[in-house]
Amino acid sequence: MTTGPALRCLVYAAVALLVAIGVVAGIARTVYLDDLGRRAEPVRLRALETRGVVDPRAAQRALEVAVIDDRFASHRAATLLHVLAGTLFLGLAPLQFSSRIRGRYIALHRWSGRLLLVTGILTTIAGMYFGVLMPFAGVPEAIVIGLVGTFFLFAISTAFMAIRRRDVARHRAWMIRAFAVAMGISTVRLVSIPLDLAMTSRGFSTRTIFVLSLWLGWILTAAGAEVWLAYTRRTAKLAPAPVGVAEV
Secondary structure, three states: OHHHHHHHHHHHHHHHHHHHHHHHHHHHHHOOOOHHHHHHOOOOOOOOHOOOOOOOOOOHHHHHHHHHHHHHHHHHHHHHHHHHHHHHHHHHHHHHHHHHHHHHOHHHHHHHHHHHHHHHHHHHHHHHHHHHHOOOOOOOEEEEHHHHHHHHHHHHHHHHHHHHHHHHHHHHHHHHHHHHHHHHHHHHHHHHHHHHHHHHHHHHHHHHHHHHHHHHHHHHHHHHHHHHHHHHHHHHHHOOOOOOOOOO
């Protein structure tokens, strides 16, 4: 069983991977705002072929990818707001959990926290604009995006109010939950790969695979955050840390 420093290294590596995926995806959508999906589709088809998987709905899939790209392209301002604010949030959030930065640059920690609050709210509202008002996969997508977006807004506002009351423990817990939701979109992208490989040949639609990826990706990331919170609380009780230097 992985414990202590090894577990922390594993968690930090997973966080770094998810942040990197989110940042790269955000940059890619910014650069290829009109046709990122269409550019990525040949890579997906090659991956399917390598596994011996034939997509029986290939023609329909091409049309669906075009619909997604065109939706982003026709709402450029909302797309850029969602992508740029989300990329900034993912890039800055890990620094907030560094005890070294908090200890040495508390003013920077506070101001970047305020920036995270603003960017988090902006990217969530823009994301819900697409996912709730014009969902690609219909009502099932609108439900999951609505629930996740609402939870994120609740988590980040709860964290903000907690730190205003100087409740550091509650602030930390809810910021970790908010950060987990933000990283969840990267987990969604990861789990969609095996789901696509497993379900495409069986005739499942792109919409079904997409919605299942949303649920599974966010549930796994949220569960991971709760396990990490429970673990760090338990280790803190066993070896109390000095005030102000508690780790993530």
